[in-house]
Amino acid sequence: MKLTMLAVFVLTIFVSGCATTEKPMYDYGTYSESFYAMKKDAGAETVGEWKMALENIINESNQEALRVPPGVYANLGYIHLKANNTEKAISYFEQEQQTYPESEIFMSNLIKKSNLQGNDKL
Incomplete structure (x- = not known):
């Protein structure tokens, strides 16, 4: 009986620890990828892509009611x-x-x- 109760208790903690319904504080979107691309191959095109990625992060954060990172x-x-x-x-x-x-x-x-x-x- 004790072993069954312990197993149920451990399983309950494990399952409840994995489930989350909280929204993230913010979302960086493609920040890392676009920043890396710009640093790797600096040029007007990659700077433009990074700028667009930053603008997208701001727009998506506003749409999702998240704080801009x-x-x-x-x-x-x-x-x-x-x-x-x-x-x-x-x-x-x-x-x-x-x-x-x-x-x-x-x-x-x-x-x-x-x-x-x-x-x-x-």
């Missing part, structure tokens, strides 16, 4: 900064800062440097 807004902002689209870059840096307050110091520094870069064009 850490660094996605910042990476997208960096792509825009490299393309001399300072306003859009700052917008994404600010979104990263709002979503992840712990990034405030780093994002604030990027925003300041981006503003300086944008003012150099004037």
Whole structure:
């Protein structure tokens, strides 16, 4: 009898431990694959694919009511900064800062440097 009860108890714990109904906090989608492709073969095409992957992550996160993963807004902002689209870059840096307050110091520094870069064009 004790052995049967122990077996049922262990089986119950095992089955309940495997079942989860919680939604993930966030989903990185194809972030890793597209980032690796860009680093492996840097060029306008792979940067464009990485940019599209980041935009897809943001769109899918919004559709699924998930938090946009850490660094996605910042990476997208960096792509825009490299393309001399300072306003859009700052917008994404600010979104990263709002979503992840712990990034405030780093994002604030990027925003300041981006503003300086944008003012150099004037």
